Every structure is written in structure tokens, then in C-alpha cells.
Amino acid sequence: MIIWWVGVMLLQVVKSDPQTWSLGDGCSNEVVPNDAPNFLTDRDATFRQLRANLSDKFATADTKFSPTSSVYAMAQCRNYLSPADCLACFDAAVRVITTNCSTLGGRAVFDGCFLRYESYNFYQRTGDNWLRCDDVSSSAAGFSEEKTRLLSDLKVATPRMKEYYAASQRNTIVYAVAQCARTVTQLGCQGCLQTAYNSLQDCRDATGGRVTDVACFMRYSNQSFFPGNQTTPLKLPGKGIDEKAVIGGTVGGSLLFVIVATTLMWFKFSRQLKNALIANILGATQLQLPNRYSYTDLKEATNNFSEDNKIGKGAFGAVYKATLRNDTVVAVKKLDMKHSRAKEDFESEVRLISNVHHRNLNRLLGCCTKGSDLLLVYEFMENKSLDRFLYGQNRGLLSWKQRVDIIFGMAKGIAFLHEDYHTTIIHRDIKPGNILLNNHFQAKIADFGLARLLPENQTHASTNFAGTLGYTAPEYAIGGHLSEKVDIYSFGIVMLEIISGRRSTDVTPDSTYEYLLKEAWKLYEKDMHQNLVDVALNLNEYQVEEVKKMVEIAMLCVQSTPSSRPTMSRVIFMLSGDGSVGVQRAVRTPSFSYEVGVHIDNDSLHSTQESASESDATTLLTRGVTLPDPEK
Known part of the structure; x- marks a missing residue:
């Protein structure tokens, strides 16, 4: 009996792999101010709270210990890790950060997980793309082509998946995963993975490569690095339709089509009018639709566009600080329709920068149109303008x-x-x-x-x-x-x-x-x-x-x-x-x-x-x- 128990334990140890190979770590340049002497102690308390909530392999913890000490932290494990391996990877990340960082921010990224903390809310942000390529080139026939196809499918499918996660393999010669932080929007996930996909092209014929961002992760290898039962059916446009479901639903589907088509006729004209402006904005380009915000939500978030929330005024309208219902702080630019250029200004901004992502460009998060009101929603900049x-x-x-x-x-x-x-x-x-x-x-x-x-x-x-x-x-x-x-x-x-x-x-x-x-x-x-x-x-x-x-x-x-x-x-x-x-x-x-x-x-x-x-x-x-x- 004892021999059997030892054998089982050894087997578990062999299978255990928290994947703590480091992909990079770093600390903020901002030192802890004198008026927040307990910030690091509060940070470590936040890490403990984060660990307690990591049962779902993703957790955030934001705590305000005093008027001068707020800590925001996020941890995420790859979905294929076991709960025990997830905690082991998290603990390794904590050790790296607490050993190396005594500043207002820091992060540690491993193959199996990442951990980040800041003194501000960073949950919906992207940027700081890190790339690692294996030193060995693959000689397998068709490897490069299969890798490219698989990564291309993952970048499209992952933002559509539950929990922004997908793992797949292609012909047993290439394995890959993609994952976004659950706090980002679907559009943010798309943009982040597109950047990751582009970066991985630099790995060329390398047997493996990884790109990590503060909001997403993408990895491929010629060796399986996740259990075989963890592959995910990819939700791709025009793919993955079950044959039985098609046959079984043909008759009912035809009847449903007639009902739905009749109902949609009532709404078609109004929908065309409502989407006319956005269609005009995008024109014939290949840009993706920007995130659409509710006018009611933005009105509430800016306290009815009050003067107290106004943080700036440009040539064609004012900019307001807004706190959304999920506590995300954004900047809302409300264009003044008294100016003849306002509509063109709106169209120009949305057309040009909906999909332009760079760490030194103010990111457009989305837009809103209601009658003559035109609103643009940006990431909020704490120190305003230069x-x-x-x-x-x-x-x-x-x-x-x-x-x-x-x-x-x-x-x-x-x-x-x-x-x-x-x-x-x-x-x-x-x-x-x-x-x-x-x-x-x-x-x-x-x-x-x-x-x-x-x-x-x-x-x-x-x-x-x-x-x-x-x-x-x-x-x-x-x-x-x-x-x-x-x-x-x-x-x-x-x-x-x-x-x-x-x-x-x-x-x-x-x-x-x-x-x-x-x-x-x-x-x-x-x-x-x-x-x-x-x-x-x-x-x-x-x-x-x-x-x-x-x-x-x-x-x-x-x-x-x-x-x-x-x-x-x-x-x-x-x-x-x-x-x-x-x-x-x-x-x-x-x-x-x-x-x-x-x-x-x-x-x-x-x-x-x-x-x-x-x-x-x-x-x-x-x-x-x-x-x-x-x-x-």
C-alpha cells in the first residue's frame, strides 16, 4: 500500500509543471512617495487577497488602504494549468516582484502565468509587447505554413471565445495557445492579438515563439506544452458547424427564417439610418468597427457633461472625465455641432485611429452617436496635456x-x-x-x-x-x-x-x-x-x-x-x-x-x-x- 501511494505521488510530481520559465519582468520607475509609506506592505496584502481569489485562474484585486495608497493587481494563469500549478506559478511571480520591485508598479511574466501591480487602474490597457523566439529552426515539412495558419485562426477565434482563451494544434506538428486578460474589451483583445501575431512572424522557422503583452499572450511550439484534452474548438466565421444540427434544423429553420425575416423588415429602415454614420466613417477600408458606447452611460459617467468633469476644450468641442460603471476612467470628447467641421473631425478620428495602436498614441476606445451629438471615448491621461x-x-x-x-x-x-x-x-x-x-x-x-x-x-x-x-x-x-x-x-x-x-x-x-x-x-x-x-x-x-x-x-x-x-x-x-x-x-x-x-x-x-x-x-x-x- 505504501509503495502504491509513493508511486502515485511520484507520478503526480512528474506531471506537475507550473511553467515558470521567465519571459520577462520589470519594475516601474516611479518610487513610492513619502506620503504613502505603507504602499509596499499594502501591495503584499493585495497579493494575498489575489491568491485567495485565483481559483478560476484569473483574478483582480484593487484596494484603497488610505487616501494616498491604492493598489491595483491582476494575475492570470494559462487555462491548461492545473489549480496547483497555477498557484505555484503565481507564488513564483510574487517572489520575483517582491524581491526586485520596491516601486509603484511591477510585473513578472512566465510561460504559465503573469502578475502585475500598479498604483492606478490598468485593467483595460495594452502595450509593452515582448517577443521570445527559440534558437532552433524547424526542419519539419510544412511547419512554417501550418504555424502561420494556426496562429491566424487563433487571433480571430480567441476574442470570440469564453474567457478569451483558445488552445489548438495542427497535424501534430505545431501547437499554440492565445489568451487575453478578461478585463479588456473584445476590440482590445483583437488588437492585442493582432499585434502579437505580427510579432511572431519575426520568429520565422523557429521551433517555438512567445509574445506577451500586458493584456494578451500568444505562444506556439513544435512540441505539445498543454494536455491533449485541453484543445479548444475554434469559433471561426463559417467554420465549426455541426452536420447533424444542420440536418435536424432545416425544416424548423426555414419556418424560423420566414418569421425572423418578416420581423426584421420592420426594423431594417431604422437600423440603416442608425448605422449610416458609422458606415460612412469606415468607408471601404478594412478597419474594424470601434467599440460602441451607450449615450445614456456616457451621460451618466460625465455627470451630464458637467463643468466639474470638464478637463479640456479644443477647437471643436470639450473633453470630459468619465467614470464608467465598471469603474474604468476614460476621457470623452464631445464634438460641438455648431462648427461645420465637427462631423468631418469625428469621421477623421474614427477612420484613422480605430485600429492604430502604439504606446505613444492616445488610444481611441470607442465612439457614440445620438442625433447630432458625436462622442469619442479615449483612454484617460492622468497628467493631462504637456x-x-x-x-x-x-x-x-x-x-x-x-x-x-x-x-x-x-x-x-x-x-x-x-x-x-x-x-x-x-x-x-x-x-x-x-x-x-x-x-x-x-x-x-x-x-x-x-x-x-x-x-x-x-x-x-x-x-x-x-x-x-x-x-x-x-x-x-x-x-x-x-x-x-x-x-x-x-x-x-x-x-x-x-x-x-x-x-x-x-x-x-x-x-x-x-x-x-x-x-x-x-x-x-x-x-x-x-x-x-x-x-x-x-x-x-x-x-x-x-x-x-x-x-x-x-x-x-x-x-x-x-x-x-x-x-x-x-x-x-x-x-x-x-x-x-x-x-x-x-x-x-x-x-x-x-x-x-x-x-x-x-x-x-x-x-x-x-x-x-x-x-x-x-x-x-x-x-x-x-x-x-x-x-x-
């Missing part, structure tokens, strides 16, 4: 490192729009008010109402001006010449504002009364770059050589000739270099001439069909005016 920290109520609070990180984030977001998306997107209104900051001061580009697509076979487009004077390039504001170099110029102006803490349209406080760009050129040409640095910064925060490099890059971006400005990928390369390596000398063009094709009338400022000198253009472009697009 302009508040440069020359607004929080002026001087940004450190030099934070400013450099914000510049990097902006550059990465713009580079994605220009070079990494399937078509070139030109934002047209890059400025501090459209750069949002989350609680970690990560930059996210927002407000795509003025954005335009640039066809692949064109280097530029001709269009009337729309944007903010003071940030826009001269060839566009004066001549209507639109290319991605327009965004590069705006980025350079914003760089100068971040470095100096000054608004581009403000003049120097001394007797010279010079605008920021003109003063920057003078200091640059005299090799006095450091004189441009914000006086609010401590001298010990930065090095003169680093300042010099940043100013040089900014001046390259604001050169008058578009072809002289670097691409954004080149900007990122220069930002990443040491000192001034790779940074060429910017040249201020003495003069230029454009045929002016736009009439601008603001504060008695007129521009007609005539040549413009550089000094005229400087005066024109340094007025801080936001103008609607005359095309509309």
Missing part, C-alpha cells in the same frame, strides 16, 4: 530627464504614423496641447481630427491650411504644401518649447522682444545652446553637451526647406546617439518664396496672392492661432 507643465499651472515641475523622455515618446509616436503604419498619416497639429501625459509622464499624441492620409505613390499633397500657427511649417501655412515634413517642423518647435519652457508665440522678456524660434537660431549660430534651457531647471540636472545635441536636432527639424529636415526615424537615431554623433549642422535659409494660396484673416492679419519673405513668414507663423480647414 502645455500645463511647460507654461501652464504646473510650469517648472518637469525634470530634464522627463523632458528628454517626452521628446523620445513623441518621436516614436510620429515615426509610427509616418513610417510604420500601412499608410502614411500626417497629424498636421503637433503641439503641446495635443501631447498627453499619463501618470508616468509617458507622452501620447492625441487629437487626430486634422490628420490626413498620404497615398503611397505621393510624396506630398496640396491642401488648404488647417492647424495652429506658431507650430506649422512655412511651406504648408503659406503654400498649402503638405508632407510628413510638416509634422517634423512642428516636432522641432515643440522640442524647443520643452527645452526652454517657453511658448513659441511668446516674446523674450528682455528688450529684444524676439520669438522663440528666432532667438533659438541666434543662440545656435553663436554656439550658446545652453542659454536656451528653461531657467526653472537645476543646473545639476543636465549636461551642456546633451543640451547642445537636443538643440541641434530641433534646429534640423525647423529648417525652412522641407527636404533639409530629417525623417522621424533619423531623429530617433540622433536622439539615441552619444553627444553630437550623427547630428549634422542645421542651416538657416536666408530667404524663400512661396506663392500664397490661402487667405488668412485673424486679428487684422491678411495674406494674399503674393511672394513672402522669411521675415514675413516668421511674423505669420508665430501667431498662436488655430484655424479651421477652409476645405470644409
